[in-house]
Amino acid sequence: MGEAGLRVRRLLPWLGLAVLFAVPVIVQRLGMPSLLGLATRIVIMGLAASSLNLLLGYGGLVSFGHAAYFGLGAYAVGILNAQFVSGDPLLGVIPGTDELAVTLPVAMLVSGAFALVLGALCLRTVGVPFIMITLAFAQMLYFLFVSLKAYGGDDGLLIRRPNVLASLNLRDGATMYWIAASCLVAYLLVCGRAMRARFGRVIAGQRQSPRRMAALGIATYPYKLVLFGMAGMGAGLAGALMANFSRFVSPDMMHWTQSGDLLIMVVIGGAGRLWGPLLGAAVLIGLETLLSGWTQYWQIVLGPILVLVALSGPGMRRRIGWTA
Amino acid sequence: MDGVTAPLLALRGVTKRFGGLVATNDLSLDVFPGEVHALIGPNGAGKTTLIGQMTGELRPDSGQIRFDGVDVRRLSAPRRARLGIGRTFQITQLLREDSALANVAMAVQAGQGHSFRFWQEVRGDASLREAALMALDRVGLLARASVPVAALAHGERKQLELAVALAQAPRLLVLDEPMAGLGPVESQAMTGILAGLKGHVAMLLVEHDMDAVFALADRITVLVYGAAIASGPPAEIRRDPKVLAAYLSEEMG
Amino acid sequence: MSLVIEQTLNGVQLSAMLFLLAAGLTLVFGIMGVINLAHGSLYMIGAYASAWTAAATGSFLLAVLAGVAAAGCVGMVLEFLVLRRLYASDHVDQVLATFGLVLFFNQAMALLFGRQPLFVTLPGWLSGTVMVAPGVPYPVFRLLIIVTVVVVAALMWVFISHTRIGMLVRAGATSRDMVRAMGVPIRGLYTLVFGLGAALAGLAGLLAGPIYAVQVGMGEQILISTFVVIVIGGVGSIRGALIGALLVGGMDTLLRAVVPGLLQMMMQGPDADALAGGIASMGIYLVMASVLLVRPRGLFPAHG
Numbered sequence: 023m024g025e026a027g028l029r030v031r032r033l034l035p036w037l038g039l040a041v042l043f044a045v046p047v048i049v050q051r052l053g054m055p056s057l058l059g060l061a062t063r064i065v066i067m068g069l070a071a072s073s074l075n076l077l078l079g080y081g082g083l084v085s086f087g088h089a090a091y092f093g094l095g096a097y098a099v100g101i102l103n104a105q106f107v108s109g110d111p112l113l114g115v116i117p118g119t120d121e122l123a124v125t126l127p128v129a130m131l132v133s134g135a136f137a138l139v140l141g142a143l144c145l146r147t148v149g150v151p152f153i154m155i156t157l158a159f160a161q162m163l164y165f166l167f168v169s170l171k172a173y174g175g176d177d178g179l180l181i182r183r184p185n186v187l188a189s190l191n192l193r194d195g196a197t198m199y200w201i202a203a204s205c206l207v208a209y210l211l212v213c214g215r216a217m218r219a220r221f222g223r224v225i226a227g228q229r230q231s232p233r234r235m236a237a238l239g240i241a242t243y244p245y246k247l248v249l250f251g252m253a254g255m256g257a258g259l260a261g262a263l264m265a266n267f268s269r270f271v272s273p274d275m276m277h278w279t280q281s282g283d284l285l286i287m288v289v290i291g292g293a294g295r296l297w298g299p300l301l302g303a304a305v306l307i308g309l310e311t312l313l314s315g316w317t318q319y320w321q322i323v324l325g326p327i328l329v330l331v332a333l334s335g336p337g338m339r340r341r342i343g344w345t346a
Numbered sequence: 347m348d349g350v351t352a353p354l355l356a357l358r359g360v361t362k363r364f365g366g367l368v369a370t371n372d373l374s375l376d377v378f379p380g381e382v383h384a385l386i387g388p389n390g391a392g393k394t395t396l397i398g399q400m401t402g403e404l405r406p407d408s409g410q411i412r413f414d415g416v417d418v419r420r421l422s423a424p425r426r427a428r429l430g431i432g433r434t435f436q437i438t439q440l441l442r443e444d445s446a447l448a449n450v451a452m453a454v455q456a457g458q459g460h461s462f463r464f465w466q467e468v469r470g471d472a473s474l475r476e477a478a479l480m481a482l483d484r485v486g487l488l489a490r491a492s493v494p495v496a497a498l499a500h501g502e503r504k505q506l507e508l509a510v511a512l513a514q515a516p517r518l519l520v521l522d523e524p525m526a527g528l529g530p531v532e533s534q535a536m537t538g539i540l541a542g543l544k545g546h547v548a549m550l551l552v553e554h555d556m557d558a559v560f561a562l563a564d565r566i567t568v569l570v571y572g573a574a575i576a577s578g579p580p581a582e583i584r585r586d587p588k589v590l591a592a593y594l595s596e597e598m599g
Numbered sequence: 600m601s602l603v604i605e606q607t608l609n610g611v612q613l614s615a616m617l618f619l620l621a622a623g624l625t626l627v628f629g630i631m632g633v634i635n636l637a638h639g640s641l642y643m644i645g646a647y648a649s650a651w652t653a654a655a656t657g658s659f660l661l662a663v664l665a666g667v668a669a670a671g672c673v674g675m676v677l678e679f680l681v682l683r684r685l686y687a688s689d690h691v692d693q694v695l696a697t698f699g700l701v702l703f704f705n706q707a708m709a710l711l712f713g714r715q716p717l718f719v720t721l722p723g724w725l726s727g728t729v730m731v732a733p734g735v736p737y738p739v740f741r742l743l744i745i746v747t748v749v750v751v752a753a754l755m756w757v758f759i760s761h762t763r764i765g766m767l768v769r770a771g772a773t774s775r776d777m778v779r780a781m782g783v784p785i786r787g788l789y790t791l792v793f794g795l796g797a798a799l800a801g802l803a804g805l806l807a808g809p810i811y812a813v814q815v816g817m818g819e820q821i822l823i824s825t826f827v828v829i830v831i832g833g834v835g836s837i838r839g840a841l842i843g844a845l846l847v848g849g850m851d852t853l854l855r856a857v858v859p860g861l862l863q864m865m866m867q868g869p870d871a872d873a874l875a876g877g878i879a880s881m882g883i884y885l886v887m888a889s890v891l892l893v894r895p896r897g898l899f900p901a902h903g
Contacts, residue, residue, distance in 0.1 A: 084690045143888050146895040150634045151834055153690060154826035155891070161823045162884035169877020171870040212464075220461040223468050227441055227452055234439040237401065238456040238514060239427035245461070278819065282698045289695055322706035328699030332692040333684050 038297070042203055046196035058195045060311060062202055064304050066263045069206045071287035071299035072213070073256025078285070079293035080217055081249050082229030084153050085144075086281050087160025091137055091254040093276030095129035095261025097167060100179045100271035102128065107182070122185035122192070122201075122266070129262035130255040136163075137254020138247065145246050157278055167273040178272025185266050192266055202263050206300070209256050214296050216252070225249055286328060293336075352415065354379045354518055354548050355400070355431075360409030362395055362572075369395040370406065371572035377518060377550050382540075384551045384559045387569035388593060393552045394436070396569070397522055400550070401433050402426040413518070427456075432516030434507040436523040440495045446506050447491040450478040453513035481513040482506075485539050501532035508539065518548045525555040537561055560584075568592065601735040606856045608731065612741045614848025615748035619803035620821065621828040621840035622755065623796025629835020629901050630771040631686055631789055636697035637677065638800055638825070639818025640704035645670035645801025646808040646817065647708055650719045659722050663805060670801020671794050678793040686789070701819065709815045716814035744806050751802070752841070759837065768792060773835070773901055824851075827887045833897030842898060847883050854879040 041048075042065075049058045070092050077083040102125055105111060105118025112118065119125060140159045144152060173179050184192035192198050216222050228235045228242040235242050265271050274280065283306065291302025313320035353376035362370040369392045377383045385393055398404035400411065402423035411419045418426050427433075441449050451474040455461060458473075468474065482488050485505045490498065498506065504524055511519055524540070525533045537558045543549070544562065553559050559566065560580050567577040570592045576583055583589055624638050649666030653659065681700065685693045720726070721740055728736035759765035767788055771778045778785065804818070811817065828847045832839025859875040866874070890898065 078691065084694060086694060143891050146891055147830075149690065150628050150632070151830050151897070153634055153694060154830050155887070158823055158827050158830070158884055158887060162881050165880035166877050169873045169875075169880070171873040175873055215467070216464040218467045218469065219465055220455055220463040220468055223448075223452060223455060224461045226444075230441040230443060231439045233403075233435070234441065234510075235456075236403075236423040237427055237433050237435070237439070238453050238510075239424050240456050240461070241422065241424040248462070278823065285691075285694065285698070289691060293691070319706045319710050321702040322710065325699040325701070325703030325706065328702070329681060329696045332688070332696035332699065333681070335692060336689055 039207065042207070043200065045203075046199050055195070058199060060307070062195070062199045062267055064307050065199065065202045065206050065300070066260050066267060067284075067287065067307060068300035068303040069202070069209060069263070070257050070260035071284050071291070071303050072206070072210060072296075073253045073260065074284045075288045075293060075295075075299045076213060076217075076249055076253040076256070078288050079295070079298070080222065080229070081225050081246065083246065083249075085156045085253075086153050086278070086285065087140075087156035087158070088253070088257055088284050089278070089280035090140075090160035090163045090276045091133040091257035092261040092264070092280065092284075093163065093167065093271075093273065094133040094136055095258030096265040096271045096275050097173070097179075097261075098129035098132045098258070099125045099185065099262045099265035100181055101173055103181050103185070104173060104179060120183065120185050122187035125185050126205075126259060126262050129258045131258075133258025133261065134251050134255040137257075138251045141247050141250030141254070145243060145250070157281070160276060160281060161278060164273050164276045164278075167276065174272065176273065178270055178274070181265060181269040181271065184269055198267055202267070205259055205263060209259065210296055213252065213256070217296075221245065221248070290331065351378055353377060354414055355550070356410070356412045357400070358410040358412075360396075360399060360406045360411065362392075362399060362404065362406050369572050370399065373409070373569075373572065373574055375567055375574065375577075377548050379517070379548050380545050381564040382544055382549045382551055382562045384553060384563035384566045385569055386553065386556075386559060386566060390571075391569040392572035393569055394522070395572075397433070397520055397552060400520060401431060427514065427516075430515075430517035431520065432511040432514045432518070433520040434504075434511050434522055434524055436526055438503045438507050440503060440506060440510070442495045445492050445494050446482060446487055446498065446502075446509075447475070447478050449495060449506060450481050450509050450513045451475065453481075453510045454478050457514055478513060481509045484512060484542075485509045486535070501528050501535075504528060504532075504536065505539070508536075512543075512547075516547060518550065519543075520550045520552075522552050523554065524551075525553060525558055533558060601732070602856075604732055604735050605737060606852055608737055608741065608745070610849045610852035611845075612744050612848075613852055614844040615745050616803050616807060616821070617825060617828050617848050618752065618841055618844035619748055619799045619806075620825040621832065621844055622752075622837055623799040624825055625829045625832070625835055625837065625840045626768065626792050627796050628829065630768065630792055631682075633682060633685055634690060634693050634697070635682065636694065636822070637700040637704065638796070639820075639822035640701055641670045641674050641797045641800040641818070642804035642807070642821065643704065643708060643813075643815070643818040644673050645804030646813045647712060647717070647804075648801070649805035650717050650808050650813045651712070653719060659725065666805030667798050667801045670804065671798035674797020674800070675790060675794045677797075678790050682793060683786070683789070705815050712815075714815055716812040717808075718812055719808045721809050740809055747802075747806065751799070755837065764788075764791070824883065827883050829897075831887055831890045831897055833900035835901030836897070836899045839897055839899035839901070846886065850886050851879070851883050854882040858882075 045061050046058055049055060049061065074085065074088045077085045077088070101112065102119050106120045107118070144155045144159065147155060168176050186192070187201070190197050192201070217225070224235070224240060224242065224245045228246065232242065261275065264275070287302035287306050288299050289302070290305050291300065292298030309324065310320070313323060355377040357373055357375040360370055360373045361368070373396065385396070387393060395404060399406045402418070402421060402425070406419065410417065413426065413429055413431060416429065418429065441452065451468070454474050454477040455468070479488065479491060482491050485508050487502060487505050487509060490502060495503065495506065508524065524536055528536060533555055540549070540562055551559065551562060563580055565578060566580055566583045567574050568583060568589050575592060576586045576589050620638065620642060624635065627633055627635055645666040648669035649662045652665035653662035677700070681696060685696055725740050725743065727739050729739050729742065731737045731742070759769055767778060767783055771788060778788070824847060828840060828843035831846060832841070832843025858879045859872060862871045862875040
């Protein structure tokens, strides 16, 4: 590749970032403001999928219950908001709030904590049982939230007014988008760094050869657990953003089909690539929006597509540069 | 090897059963510091099972395993590795997506305390890089440092296995068929590398390649059906009638 | 007292259904090493085929045959077209592919039968109750389920321990490589195991129809409970599937019977009922967590 080619390659990420943040402006110019909502959804789900990518793409851990942490983050915002509106503190002690600067960190803490506890149990297994257990625990949380009638149960919880951040108005589409995009970029920056540091090397090592890591003297369990926590926090952040964006929280956000969607986004976008999940989110949500306009049975098409993608296998996907 | 030096690795009465099959039968074995102790035997003799019990991947049903005086029987594989037991795998266990250098750097990193570091990029880490290059040089792979493992030839991968183990600075090196799959020229090269290590690190060499075994070993133990039927210097083993009976004589050369 | 008997029988009946699903699935996991999310779809197909046949012909026998046959056939076609190519794949691809199959089958059933649940009416001789103990009536159909599964389990036990094929299945669950080394036609064995599992799933589905109603997505909920059974019992083990099913079915029924009452003592109102339902639902997962703490590989793992 020539000098010019190399310079372009180095500029590409900056160009991409510029485009990412310019979307609200682009959408205005194109005269299609409704696309902004779609773009915001894609960015938020891209964040959620990126957090799963840590486990799946980098860690080789097939977690099929990741939506649980997404939902937990959303409910953190929803519950705090409900308590704020009613004026009663949660459990008699914790006051409600509608401050974004509080709800986002709380959401991340809650989902991170759950991820550590559940992860500690799940990581005691490998392979097929691991997948089943992650799925089972997520379903457990789903049932829990369905049963919390105080917070809407099955019907979900409305959030009449989104959280506030200083003087910013989150009801404004562009503001919401920029907050979401900033969170995505910040999360990816931190994770990307971590994956290129010693921590990430251990994660990559245990994915490729657990036996080798043991022979080198590295007990990988604590590292995987920390990874779980990082992934949980990312999903929780995404959930909190989604709660603010859609102003609605429901147990469906933790349903196993949501976990499946996240998995699809990671694989389609390119597992193990930093920006892959965002691309995967764009593809899946774009496809869904397009196809569901034609028929409500669009998943009858998506299903076989997934089968074909899966059958093409990681070997093939690696050869065409799809996966890391 | 005089009666006074304590063994680095001492196995006493180690037994392992799988259902009705006795894989390791009341085995006792010593490896002294700096010596090359070869373990030979027909296929199915239980060499792999024994290695597994030494390195911690398998637990024996009974018996003692002491490393440098420490009872390691209940210690996990990573724990034993940190005590100083390094190993190579018969079927190479390498990080196939990474370069040779990155593989060895991983071993160096493992020896430098915990890896809960999230900010400093590994690529720019000079301490890892230098130590890794030195290990690669010792096995003659310096020129192939930046080549991804997937692109390395089989012989080079076996050399890389060795480099990775050496980078851990082990006191005992358990070598699981380092010559497996190597042609005559490559085998000679590998034998030469191992000869260069003699005296610096104790080695337990499990091998089928008799030329290498007789060139390198200070002592040989012969394993048949999980039991040690003979143990001693190469010259003795060569003449031992039990050994000749157990083996096809062509193997002994 | 009659309540206790009734609840106990309910627990056994639930365990019976779970066993049918878990037995087939655990073999697929253990022998072929494949995680198959579409097992729930086979259950659903059995239910739909059976319900449709019952409505179309009015014959209970035909409905049963249709359910088992439909699930078994679809299962074998699936094995041939898709699953076969996944045996050597990464788990991610297996999950992705079988998830795609789930989406496909759910939408296909919705297209064919609509999204409203189908209710199956049982023939007269099955819809009554029978006295299982003095003064304790119990639905005939639920008893039939228990009896059916006991018979099926007995047949499976004979098949697995006393036939050559059964021995291969047991060997395959313990060591895949050993079976391959024995020169056994592996592909045939795999198709057989998969077809057997599919037929059992279909049977469970058609038996579930009259009790739980037939609808799109019915397979996934019970599939996750089946996963819990297998995790507790140990992958690859039929004995584990049995013990796990008894544990999960029993625990679930016990909690649903007991928790609402307990909660009423502490809380009031409809919120309490919902919460009780939630806690009861969570129960089996907490049992699973407890088992995992002490036995990460389940109670009776097949692999040594």
